[in-house]
Amino acid sequence: MTADRYSTLATQGAWVNLSTRAKWRLSGADRVRYLNGQVTNDVRTANSLTALYACVTNLKGKIEGDIFIHAAPDGESLLLDADTSLRESLGIRLERYIIADDAVLEDITDDWQLWHRISPPNGTENPPSAEGHYLTNEYRFHLPGYDVWLPNTSAPPSETWLSEAEAETLRILNRVPAYPHELNAETFPQEAGLESRAMSFTKGCYIGQEILSRIKTTGKMPRQLIAWTSETEQPHGEFLMNAEGKEVGQITSATWHPEKQTYVGLAYVRQAAADAGTWQTFSGQTVQAV
Incomplete structure:
Protein backbone atom coordinates (compact mmCIF):
# COMPACT_ATOMS: atom_id res chain seq x y z
CA MET A 1 0.00 0.00 0.00
CA THR A 2 1.39 3.40 -0.99
CA ALA A 3 1.47 6.43 1.30
CA ASP A 4 -1.07 8.21 -0.93
CA ARG A 5 -3.40 5.21 -0.85
CA TYR A 6 -3.13 5.01 2.93
CA SER A 7 -3.91 8.73 3.25
CA THR A 8 -6.96 8.38 1.01
CA LEU A 9 -8.19 5.44 3.06
CA ALA A 10 -7.79 7.40 6.29
CA THR A 11 -9.89 10.31 4.99
CA GLN A 12 -12.38 8.70 2.62
CA GLY A 13 -12.79 5.11 3.82
CA ALA A 14 -12.72 2.10 1.51
CA TRP A 15 -14.50 -1.05 0.39
CA VAL A 16 -13.06 -4.51 1.06
CA ASN A 17 -14.27 -7.51 -0.93
CA LEU A 18 -14.77 -10.45 1.44
CA SER A 19 -16.89 -12.50 -0.91
CA THR A 20 -14.54 -15.50 -0.89
CA ARG A 21 -15.15 -16.01 2.85
CA ALA A 22 -17.05 -19.15 3.86
CA LYS A 23 -20.69 -18.44 4.71
CA TRP A 24 -23.40 -20.49 6.40
CA ARG A 25 -27.02 -20.14 7.40
CA LEU A 26 -28.07 -21.81 10.67
CA SER A 27 -31.82 -22.23 11.01
CA GLY A 28 -34.22 -24.14 13.24
CA ALA A 29 -35.83 -23.49 16.61
CA ASP A 30 -32.70 -24.59 18.52
CA ARG A 31 -30.22 -22.58 16.44
CA VAL A 32 -29.27 -20.06 19.17
CA ARG A 33 -29.05 -22.61 21.97
CA TYR A 34 -27.04 -24.99 19.80
CA LEU A 35 -24.53 -22.44 18.51
CA ASN A 36 -24.15 -20.97 22.00
CA GLY A 37 -22.69 -24.31 23.07
CA GLN A 38 -20.15 -24.25 20.25
CA VAL A 39 -18.60 -20.77 20.37
CA THR A 40 -16.92 -18.51 22.94
CA ASN A 41 -19.30 -15.54 22.80
CA ASP A 42 -22.95 -15.24 23.83
CA VAL A 43 -25.04 -15.98 20.73
CA ARG A 44 -28.17 -14.86 22.59
CA THR A 45 -26.98 -11.29 22.01
CA ALA A 46 -26.70 -11.70 18.23
CA ASN A 47 -29.00 -9.39 16.28
CA SER A 48 -29.53 -8.10 12.77
CA LEU A 49 -27.86 -4.72 13.32
CA THR A 50 -24.40 -5.64 14.64
CA ALA A 51 -22.31 -8.72 13.97
CA LEU A 52 -21.10 -10.79 16.93
CA TYR A 53 -17.51 -12.03 16.86
CA ALA A 54 -16.57 -15.40 18.40
CA CYS A 55 -14.12 -18.28 18.29
CA VAL A 56 -14.86 -21.95 17.81
CA THR A 57 -12.59 -23.91 20.15
CA ASN A 58 -11.77 -27.57 20.70
CA LEU A 59 -11.88 -29.52 23.96
CA LYS A 60 -8.46 -28.11 24.89
CA GLY A 61 -9.64 -24.52 24.40
CA LYS A 62 -7.56 -24.02 21.24
CA ILE A 63 -8.95 -22.14 18.24
CA GLU A 64 -10.49 -24.14 15.40
CA GLY A 65 -11.77 -21.02 13.70
CA ASP A 66 -13.13 -17.52 14.26
CA ILE A 67 -16.53 -16.44 12.98
CA PHE A 68 -18.83 -13.45 12.67
CA ILE A 69 -22.48 -14.08 13.55
CA HIS A 70 -25.57 -12.00 12.98
CA ALA A 71 -29.29 -12.66 12.95
CA ALA A 72 -30.97 -12.56 9.57
CA PRO A 73 -33.58 -9.77 9.30
CA ASP A 74 -36.36 -12.36 8.93
CA GLY A 75 -35.67 -13.57 12.48
CA GLU A 76 -35.60 -17.18 11.32
CA SER A 77 -31.86 -17.87 11.02
CA LEU A 78 -28.31 -16.88 11.92
CA LEU A 79 -25.75 -15.96 9.26
CA LEU A 80 -22.11 -16.91 9.85
CA ASP A 81 -18.90 -16.14 7.98
CA ALA A 82 -15.30 -17.26 8.38
CA ASP A 83 -11.99 -17.38 6.54
CA THR A 84 -12.28 -19.10 3.17
CA SER A 85 -9.82 -21.83 4.19
CA LEU A 86 -12.27 -22.91 6.92
CA ARG A 87 -15.16 -23.64 4.59
CA GLU A 88 -14.83 -27.42 4.79
CA SER A 89 -13.27 -28.00 8.22
CA LEU A 90 -15.36 -25.50 10.18
CA GLY A 91 -18.53 -26.54 8.38
CA ILE A 92 -17.91 -30.13 9.51
CA ARG A 93 -17.03 -28.97 13.02
CA LEU A 94 -20.17 -26.84 13.41
CA GLU A 95 -22.39 -29.64 12.13
CA ARG A 96 -20.75 -32.43 14.15
CA TYR A 97 -22.71 -31.89 17.35
CA ILE A 98 -26.13 -31.36 15.77
CA ILE A 99 -27.74 -34.58 16.95
CA ALA A 100 -31.17 -34.14 18.53
CA ASP A 101 -31.26 -30.38 18.00
CA ASP A 102 -33.74 -28.61 15.73
CA ALA A 103 -30.92 -26.89 13.82
CA VAL A 104 -29.87 -27.01 10.17
CA LEU A 105 -26.53 -25.71 8.89
CA GLU A 106 -26.48 -24.73 5.21
CA ASP A 107 -23.44 -23.66 3.21
CA ILE A 108 -24.40 -20.48 1.32
CA THR A 109 -20.89 -19.39 0.32
CA ASP A 110 -21.66 -19.33 -3.39
CA ASP A 111 -25.00 -17.56 -3.01
CA TRP A 112 -23.81 -14.31 -1.47
CA GLN A 113 -21.28 -11.55 -1.95
CA LEU A 114 -19.86 -10.11 1.26
CA TRP A 115 -18.49 -6.56 1.29
CA HIS A 116 -17.10 -4.55 4.15
CA ARG A 117 -17.15 -0.77 4.13
CA ILE A 118 -14.59 1.04 6.28
CA SER A 119 -16.38 4.26 7.10
CA PRO A 120 -14.72 7.66 6.60
CA PRO A 121 -13.99 9.56 9.81
CA ASN A 122 -16.99 11.86 9.44
CA GLY A 123 -19.30 8.87 8.94
CA THR A 124 -21.54 10.78 6.51
CA GLU A 125 -22.46 8.36 3.74
CA ASN A 126 -25.42 6.29 2.67
CA PRO A 127 -25.07 2.49 2.56
CA PRO A 128 -25.73 0.88 -0.83
CA SER A 129 -29.24 -0.24 -1.60
CA ALA A 130 -30.00 -3.58 -3.22
CA GLU A 131 -32.95 -5.92 -3.17
CA GLY A 132 -32.54 -8.71 -0.63
CA HIS A 133 -29.36 -7.31 0.93
CA TYR A 134 -28.33 -7.52 4.59
CA LEU A 135 -26.50 -4.74 6.40
CA THR A 136 -24.70 -5.09 9.74
CA ASN A 137 -22.26 -2.93 11.68
CA GLU A 138 -18.86 -4.45 12.32
CA TYR A 139 -15.33 -3.42 13.36
CA ARG A 140 -13.52 -6.01 11.25
CA PHE A 141 -10.38 -3.89 11.01
CA HIS A 142 -10.76 -2.32 14.46
CA LEU A 143 -12.24 0.65 12.61
CA PRO A 144 -15.87 1.78 12.33
CA GLY A 145 -17.58 0.12 9.40
CA TYR A 146 -20.34 -2.15 8.22
CA ASP A 147 -20.87 -5.36 6.28
CA VAL A 148 -23.11 -5.67 3.24
CA TRP A 149 -24.39 -9.08 2.17
CA LEU A 150 -25.51 -8.96 -1.46
CA PRO A 151 -27.08 -11.76 -3.50
CA ASN A 152 -24.62 -12.99 -6.10
CA THR A 153 -26.95 -11.71 -8.80
CA SER A 154 -26.57 -8.11 -7.56
CA ALA A 155 -24.03 -5.63 -8.88
CA PRO A 156 -21.07 -5.03 -6.52
CA PRO A 157 -20.37 -1.55 -5.08
CA SER A 158 -19.45 0.84 -7.87
CA GLU A 159 -16.49 2.38 -6.01
CA THR A 160 -13.01 0.90 -6.19
CA TRP A 161 -11.99 -1.40 -3.37
CA LEU A 162 -8.79 -2.42 -1.63
CA SER A 163 -6.72 -5.16 -3.17
CA GLU A 164 -6.16 -8.32 -1.14
CA ALA A 165 -2.62 -7.16 -0.32
CA GLU A 166 -3.84 -3.71 0.77
CA ALA A 167 -6.49 -5.26 3.00
CA GLU A 168 -3.85 -7.49 4.57
CA THR A 169 -1.63 -4.47 5.23
CA LEU A 170 -4.54 -2.66 6.86
CA ARG A 171 -5.26 -5.68 9.05
CA ILE A 172 -1.69 -5.82 10.32
CA LEU A 173 -1.44 -2.06 10.86
CA ASN A 174 -4.54 -2.22 13.04
CA ARG A 175 -3.27 -5.27 14.96
CA VAL A 176 -6.11 -7.58 13.97
CA PRO A 177 -5.26 -11.27 14.50
CA ALA A 178 -6.47 -13.51 11.70
CA TYR A 179 -6.75 -17.15 10.75
CA PRO A 180 -4.43 -18.96 10.14
CA HIS A 181 -1.55 -16.58 10.97
CA GLU A 182 -2.40 -15.69 14.57
CA LEU A 183 -5.52 -17.81 15.09
CA ASN A 184 -5.04 -21.56 14.77
CA ALA A 185 -5.14 -24.86 16.62
CA GLU A 186 -2.03 -23.91 18.61
CA THR A 187 -3.60 -20.81 20.13
CA PHE A 188 -5.91 -19.93 23.01
CA PRO A 189 -8.22 -16.94 22.31
CA GLN A 190 -6.72 -14.99 25.24
CA GLU A 191 -3.23 -15.31 23.75
CA ALA A 192 -4.50 -13.40 20.73
CA GLY A 193 -6.01 -10.67 22.93
CA LEU A 194 -9.61 -11.70 22.13
CA GLU A 195 -10.94 -11.92 25.68
CA SER A 196 -12.96 -8.69 25.60
CA ARG A 197 -14.05 -8.93 21.98
CA ALA A 198 -14.85 -12.58 21.34
CA MET A 199 -15.57 -14.18 24.71
CA SER A 200 -18.30 -14.31 27.34
CA PHE A 201 -17.61 -15.73 30.80
CA THR A 202 -21.22 -15.53 31.99
CA LYS A 203 -23.18 -17.32 29.26
CA GLY A 204 -22.61 -20.91 30.42
CA CYS A 205 -20.87 -23.95 29.01
CA TYR A 206 -19.38 -24.45 25.57
CA ILE A 207 -16.69 -26.71 24.17
CA GLY A 208 -13.33 -25.67 25.67
CA GLN A 209 -14.95 -23.38 28.25
CA GLU A 210 -13.42 -24.99 31.35
CA ILE A 211 -9.82 -24.44 30.24
CA LEU A 212 -10.46 -20.92 29.00
CA SER A 213 -12.17 -19.97 32.27
CA ARG A 214 -9.10 -21.24 34.12
CA ILE A 215 -6.88 -18.96 32.04
CA LYS A 216 -9.24 -16.08 32.84
CA THR A 217 -8.94 -16.81 36.56
CA THR A 218 -5.15 -17.30 36.73
CA GLY A 219 -4.09 -14.84 34.03
CA LYS A 220 -1.50 -17.37 32.97
CA MET A 221 -1.09 -18.42 29.36
CA PRO A 222 1.88 -19.69 27.32
CA ARG A 223 2.18 -16.73 24.94
CA GLN A 224 0.75 -13.35 24.10
CA LEU A 225 0.35 -11.46 20.84
CA ILE A 226 2.44 -8.31 20.43
CA ALA A 227 2.82 -5.68 17.73
CA TRP A 228 6.38 -4.95 16.64
CA THR A 229 8.46 -2.62 14.50
CA SER A 230 11.86 -3.08 12.86
CA GLU A 231 14.14 -1.12 10.58
CA THR A 232 14.70 -4.25 8.51
CA GLU A 233 12.25 -6.55 6.75
CA GLN A 234 11.27 -9.62 8.76
CA PRO A 235 9.83 -12.74 7.14
CA HIS A 236 6.78 -14.56 8.39
CA GLY A 237 7.87 -17.34 10.73
CA GLU A 238 11.10 -15.66 11.87
CA LYS A 260 5.84 5.65 9.19
CA GLN A 261 8.13 4.18 6.53
CA THR A 262 9.20 1.20 8.59
CA TYR A 263 8.47 -2.51 8.88
CA VAL A 264 5.76 -3.59 11.33
CA GLY A 265 3.90 -6.74 12.20
CA LEU A 266 2.53 -9.15 14.77
CA ALA A 267 4.27 -11.88 16.73
CA TYR A 268 3.69 -14.31 19.56
CA VAL A 269 6.10 -14.03 22.48
CA ARG A 270 6.22 -16.19 25.59
CA GLN A 271 4.34 -14.46 28.37
CA ALA A 272 7.36 -14.49 30.67
CA ALA A 273 9.47 -12.73 28.01
CA ALA A 274 6.89 -10.20 26.79
CA ASP A 275 7.98 -7.40 29.13
CA ALA A 276 11.47 -7.26 27.59
CA GLY A 277 10.15 -5.15 24.71
CA THR A 278 13.12 -5.86 22.44
CA TRP A 279 14.25 -9.09 20.80
CA GLN A 280 16.78 -10.27 18.25
CA THR A 281 16.27 -12.46 15.22
CA PHE A 282 18.62 -15.33 14.41
CA SER A 283 20.33 -13.06 11.89
CA GLY A 284 21.00 -10.43 14.58
CA GLN A 285 18.34 -7.89 13.60
CA THR A 286 16.38 -6.00 16.24
CA VAL A 287 12.61 -6.24 16.66
CA GLN A 288 10.94 -3.87 19.12
CA ALA A 289 7.47 -3.99 20.66
CA VAL A 290 5.13 -1.05 20.02
Whole structure:
Protein backbone atom coordinates (compact mmCIF):
# COMPACT_ATOMS: atom_id res chain seq x y z
CA MET A 1 0.00 0.00 0.00
CA THR A 2 1.39 3.40 -0.99
CA ALA A 3 1.47 6.43 1.30
CA ASP A 4 -1.07 8.21 -0.93
CA ARG A 5 -3.40 5.21 -0.85
CA TYR A 6 -3.13 5.01 2.93
CA SER A 7 -3.91 8.73 3.25
CA THR A 8 -6.96 8.38 1.01
CA LEU A 9 -8.19 5.44 3.06
CA ALA A 10 -7.79 7.40 6.29
CA THR A 11 -9.89 10.31 4.99
CA GLN A 12 -12.38 8.70 2.62
CA GLY A 13 -12.79 5.11 3.82
CA ALA A 14 -12.72 2.10 1.51
CA TRP A 15 -14.50 -1.05 0.39
CA VAL A 16 -13.06 -4.51 1.06
CA ASN A 17 -14.27 -7.51 -0.93
CA LEU A 18 -14.77 -10.45 1.44
CA SER A 19 -16.89 -12.50 -0.91
CA THR A 20 -14.54 -15.50 -0.89
CA ARG A 21 -15.15 -16.01 2.85
CA ALA A 22 -17.05 -19.15 3.86
CA LYS A 23 -20.69 -18.44 4.71
CA TRP A 24 -23.40 -20.49 6.40
CA ARG A 25 -27.02 -20.14 7.40
CA LEU A 26 -28.07 -21.81 10.67
CA SER A 27 -31.82 -22.23 11.01
CA GLY A 28 -34.22 -24.14 13.24
CA ALA A 29 -35.83 -23.49 16.61
CA ASP A 30 -32.70 -24.59 18.52
CA ARG A 31 -30.22 -22.58 16.44
CA VAL A 32 -29.27 -20.06 19.17
CA ARG A 33 -29.05 -22.61 21.97
CA TYR A 34 -27.04 -24.99 19.80
CA LEU A 35 -24.53 -22.44 18.51
CA ASN A 36 -24.15 -20.97 22.00
CA GLY A 37 -22.69 -24.31 23.07
CA GLN A 38 -20.15 -24.25 20.25
CA VAL A 39 -18.60 -20.77 20.37
CA THR A 40 -16.92 -18.51 22.94
CA ASN A 41 -19.30 -15.54 22.80
CA ASP A 42 -22.95 -15.24 23.83
CA VAL A 43 -25.04 -15.98 20.73
CA ARG A 44 -28.17 -14.86 22.59
CA THR A 45 -26.98 -11.29 22.01
CA ALA A 46 -26.70 -11.70 18.23
CA ASN A 47 -29.00 -9.39 16.28
CA SER A 48 -29.53 -8.10 12.77
CA LEU A 49 -27.86 -4.72 13.32
CA THR A 50 -24.40 -5.64 14.64
CA ALA A 51 -22.31 -8.72 13.97
CA LEU A 52 -21.10 -10.79 16.93
CA TYR A 53 -17.51 -12.03 16.86
CA ALA A 54 -16.57 -15.40 18.40
CA CYS A 55 -14.12 -18.28 18.29
CA VAL A 56 -14.86 -21.95 17.81
CA THR A 57 -12.59 -23.91 20.15
CA ASN A 58 -11.77 -27.57 20.70
CA LEU A 59 -11.88 -29.52 23.96
CA LYS A 60 -8.46 -28.11 24.89
CA GLY A 61 -9.64 -24.52 24.40
CA LYS A 62 -7.56 -24.02 21.24
CA ILE A 63 -8.95 -22.14 18.24
CA GLU A 64 -10.49 -24.14 15.40
CA GLY A 65 -11.77 -21.02 13.70
CA ASP A 66 -13.13 -17.52 14.26
CA ILE A 67 -16.53 -16.44 12.98
CA PHE A 68 -18.83 -13.45 12.67
CA ILE A 69 -22.48 -14.08 13.55
CA HIS A 70 -25.57 -12.00 12.98
CA ALA A 71 -29.29 -12.66 12.95
CA ALA A 72 -30.97 -12.56 9.57
CA PRO A 73 -33.58 -9.77 9.30
CA ASP A 74 -36.36 -12.36 8.93
CA GLY A 75 -35.67 -13.57 12.48
CA GLU A 76 -35.60 -17.18 11.32
CA SER A 77 -31.86 -17.87 11.02
CA LEU A 78 -28.31 -16.88 11.92
CA LEU A 79 -25.75 -15.96 9.26
CA LEU A 80 -22.11 -16.91 9.85
CA ASP A 81 -18.90 -16.14 7.98
CA ALA A 82 -15.30 -17.26 8.38
CA ASP A 83 -11.99 -17.38 6.54
CA THR A 84 -12.28 -19.10 3.17
CA SER A 85 -9.82 -21.83 4.19
CA LEU A 86 -12.27 -22.91 6.92
CA ARG A 87 -15.16 -23.64 4.59
CA GLU A 88 -14.83 -27.42 4.79
CA SER A 89 -13.27 -28.00 8.22
CA LEU A 90 -15.36 -25.50 10.18
CA GLY A 91 -18.53 -26.54 8.38
CA ILE A 92 -17.91 -30.13 9.51
CA ARG A 93 -17.03 -28.97 13.02
CA LEU A 94 -20.17 -26.84 13.41
CA GLU A 95 -22.39 -29.64 12.13
CA ARG A 96 -20.75 -32.43 14.15
CA TYR A 97 -22.71 -31.89 17.35
CA ILE A 98 -26.13 -31.36 15.77
CA ILE A 99 -27.74 -34.58 16.95
CA ALA A 100 -31.17 -34.14 18.53
CA ASP A 101 -31.26 -30.38 18.00
CA ASP A 102 -33.74 -28.61 15.73
CA ALA A 103 -30.92 -26.89 13.82
CA VAL A 104 -29.87 -27.01 10.17
CA LEU A 105 -26.53 -25.71 8.89
CA GLU A 106 -26.48 -24.73 5.21
CA ASP A 107 -23.44 -23.66 3.21
CA ILE A 108 -24.40 -20.48 1.32
CA THR A 109 -20.89 -19.39 0.32
CA ASP A 110 -21.66 -19.33 -3.39
CA ASP A 111 -25.00 -17.56 -3.01
CA TRP A 112 -23.81 -14.31 -1.47
CA GLN A 113 -21.28 -11.55 -1.95
CA LEU A 114 -19.86 -10.11 1.26
CA TRP A 115 -18.49 -6.56 1.29
CA HIS A 116 -17.10 -4.55 4.15
CA ARG A 117 -17.15 -0.77 4.13
CA ILE A 118 -14.59 1.04 6.28
CA SER A 119 -16.38 4.26 7.10
CA PRO A 120 -14.72 7.66 6.60
CA PRO A 121 -13.99 9.56 9.81
CA ASN A 122 -16.99 11.86 9.44
CA GLY A 123 -19.30 8.87 8.94
CA THR A 124 -21.54 10.78 6.51
CA GLU A 125 -22.46 8.36 3.74
CA ASN A 126 -25.42 6.29 2.67
CA PRO A 127 -25.07 2.49 2.56
CA PRO A 128 -25.73 0.88 -0.83
CA SER A 129 -29.24 -0.24 -1.60
CA ALA A 130 -30.00 -3.58 -3.22
CA GLU A 131 -32.95 -5.92 -3.17
CA GLY A 132 -32.54 -8.71 -0.63
CA HIS A 133 -29.36 -7.31 0.93
CA TYR A 134 -28.33 -7.52 4.59
CA LEU A 135 -26.50 -4.74 6.40
CA THR A 136 -24.70 -5.09 9.74
CA ASN A 137 -22.26 -2.93 11.68
CA GLU A 138 -18.86 -4.45 12.32
CA TYR A 139 -15.33 -3.42 13.36
CA ARG A 140 -13.52 -6.01 11.25
CA PHE A 141 -10.38 -3.89 11.01
CA HIS A 142 -10.76 -2.32 14.46
CA LEU A 143 -12.24 0.65 12.61
CA PRO A 144 -15.87 1.78 12.33
CA GLY A 145 -17.58 0.12 9.40
CA TYR A 146 -20.34 -2.15 8.22
CA ASP A 147 -20.87 -5.36 6.28
CA VAL A 148 -23.11 -5.67 3.24
CA TRP A 149 -24.39 -9.08 2.17
CA LEU A 150 -25.51 -8.96 -1.46
CA PRO A 151 -27.08 -11.76 -3.50
CA ASN A 152 -24.62 -12.99 -6.10
CA THR A 153 -26.95 -11.71 -8.80
CA SER A 154 -26.57 -8.11 -7.56
CA ALA A 155 -24.03 -5.63 -8.88
CA PRO A 156 -21.07 -5.03 -6.52
CA PRO A 157 -20.37 -1.55 -5.08
CA SER A 158 -19.45 0.84 -7.87
CA GLU A 159 -16.49 2.38 -6.01
CA THR A 160 -13.01 0.90 -6.19
CA TRP A 161 -11.99 -1.40 -3.37
CA LEU A 162 -8.79 -2.42 -1.63
CA SER A 163 -6.72 -5.16 -3.17
CA GLU A 164 -6.16 -8.32 -1.14
CA ALA A 165 -2.62 -7.16 -0.32
CA GLU A 166 -3.84 -3.71 0.77
CA ALA A 167 -6.49 -5.26 3.00
CA GLU A 168 -3.85 -7.49 4.57
CA THR A 169 -1.63 -4.47 5.23
CA LEU A 170 -4.54 -2.66 6.86
CA ARG A 171 -5.26 -5.68 9.05
CA ILE A 172 -1.69 -5.82 10.32
CA LEU A 173 -1.44 -2.06 10.86
CA ASN A 174 -4.54 -2.22 13.04
CA ARG A 175 -3.27 -5.27 14.96
CA VAL A 176 -6.11 -7.58 13.97
CA PRO A 177 -5.26 -11.27 14.50
CA ALA A 178 -6.47 -13.51 11.70
CA TYR A 179 -6.75 -17.15 10.75
CA PRO A 180 -4.43 -18.96 10.14
CA HIS A 181 -1.55 -16.58 10.97
CA GLU A 182 -2.40 -15.69 14.57
CA LEU A 183 -5.52 -17.81 15.09
CA ASN A 184 -5.04 -21.56 14.77
CA ALA A 185 -5.14 -24.86 16.62
CA GLU A 186 -2.03 -23.91 18.61
CA THR A 187 -3.60 -20.81 20.13
CA PHE A 188 -5.91 -19.93 23.01
CA PRO A 189 -8.22 -16.94 22.31
CA GLN A 190 -6.72 -14.99 25.24
CA GLU A 191 -3.23 -15.31 23.75
CA ALA A 192 -4.50 -13.40 20.73
CA GLY A 193 -6.01 -10.67 22.93
CA LEU A 194 -9.61 -11.70 22.13
CA GLU A 195 -10.94 -11.92 25.68
CA SER A 196 -12.96 -8.69 25.60
CA ARG A 197 -14.05 -8.93 21.98
CA ALA A 198 -14.85 -12.58 21.34
CA MET A 199 -15.57 -14.18 24.71
CA SER A 200 -18.30 -14.31 27.34
CA PHE A 201 -17.61 -15.73 30.80
CA THR A 202 -21.22 -15.53 31.99
CA LYS A 203 -23.18 -17.32 29.26
CA GLY A 204 -22.61 -20.91 30.42
CA CYS A 205 -20.87 -23.95 29.01
CA TYR A 206 -19.38 -24.45 25.57
CA ILE A 207 -16.69 -26.71 24.17
CA GLY A 208 -13.33 -25.67 25.67
CA GLN A 209 -14.95 -23.38 28.25
CA GLU A 210 -13.42 -24.99 31.35
CA ILE A 211 -9.82 -24.44 30.24
CA LEU A 212 -10.46 -20.92 29.00
CA SER A 213 -12.17 -19.97 32.27
CA ARG A 214 -9.10 -21.24 34.12
CA ILE A 215 -6.88 -18.96 32.04
CA LYS A 216 -9.24 -16.08 32.84
CA THR A 217 -8.94 -16.81 36.56
CA THR A 218 -5.15 -17.30 36.73
CA GLY A 219 -4.09 -14.84 34.03
CA LYS A 220 -1.50 -17.37 32.97
CA MET A 221 -1.09 -18.42 29.36
CA PRO A 222 1.88 -19.69 27.32
CA ARG A 223 2.18 -16.73 24.94
CA GLN A 224 0.75 -13.35 24.10
CA LEU A 225 0.35 -11.46 20.84
CA ILE A 226 2.44 -8.31 20.43
CA ALA A 227 2.82 -5.68 17.73
CA TRP A 228 6.38 -4.95 16.64
CA THR A 229 8.46 -2.62 14.50
CA SER A 230 11.86 -3.08 12.86
CA GLU A 231 14.14 -1.12 10.58
CA THR A 232 14.70 -4.25 8.51
CA GLU A 233 12.25 -6.55 6.75
CA GLN A 234 11.27 -9.62 8.76
CA PRO A 235 9.83 -12.74 7.14
CA HIS A 236 6.78 -14.56 8.39
CA GLY A 237 7.87 -17.34 10.73
CA GLU A 238 11.10 -15.66 11.87
CA PHE A 239 12.02 -16.69 15.42
CA LEU A 240 12.72 -14.11 18.13
CA MET A 241 15.36 -14.52 20.84
CA ASN A 242 15.95 -12.85 24.19
CA ALA A 243 19.23 -11.30 25.37
CA GLU A 244 20.55 -14.73 26.35
CA GLY A 245 19.96 -16.10 22.88
CA LYS A 246 16.99 -18.25 23.89
CA GLU A 247 14.07 -18.56 21.50
CA VAL A 248 11.04 -16.80 23.01
CA GLY A 249 8.75 -15.95 20.11
CA GLN A 250 7.89 -16.04 16.43
CA ILE A 251 6.68 -13.51 13.87
CA THR A 252 3.23 -14.30 12.47
CA SER A 253 2.54 -11.33 10.15
CA ALA A 254 4.65 -8.55 8.62
CA THR A 255 4.18 -5.58 6.33
CA TRP A 256 5.49 -2.12 5.42
CA HIS A 257 3.97 0.87 7.18
CA PRO A 258 3.30 3.38 4.36
CA GLU A 259 3.08 6.39 6.68
CA LYS A 260 5.84 5.65 9.19
CA GLN A 261 8.13 4.18 6.53
CA THR A 262 9.20 1.20 8.59
CA TYR A 263 8.47 -2.51 8.88
CA VAL A 264 5.76 -3.59 11.33
CA GLY A 265 3.90 -6.74 12.20
CA LEU A 266 2.53 -9.15 14.77
CA ALA A 267 4.27 -11.88 16.73
CA TYR A 268 3.69 -14.31 19.56
CA VAL A 269 6.10 -14.03 22.48
CA ARG A 270 6.22 -16.19 25.59
CA GLN A 271 4.34 -14.46 28.37
CA ALA A 272 7.36 -14.49 30.67
CA ALA A 273 9.47 -12.73 28.01
CA ALA A 274 6.89 -10.20 26.79
CA ASP A 275 7.98 -7.40 29.13
CA ALA A 276 11.47 -7.26 27.59
CA GLY A 277 10.15 -5.15 24.71
CA THR A 278 13.12 -5.86 22.44
CA TRP A 279 14.25 -9.09 20.80
CA GLN A 280 16.78 -10.27 18.25
CA THR A 281 16.27 -12.46 15.22
CA PHE A 282 18.62 -15.33 14.41
CA SER A 283 20.33 -13.06 11.89
CA GLY A 284 21.00 -10.43 14.58
CA GLN A 285 18.34 -7.89 13.60
CA THR A 286 16.38 -6.00 16.24
CA VAL A 287 12.61 -6.24 16.66
CA GLN A 288 10.94 -3.87 19.12
CA ALA A 289 7.47 -3.99 20.66
CA VAL A 290 5.13 -1.05 20.02
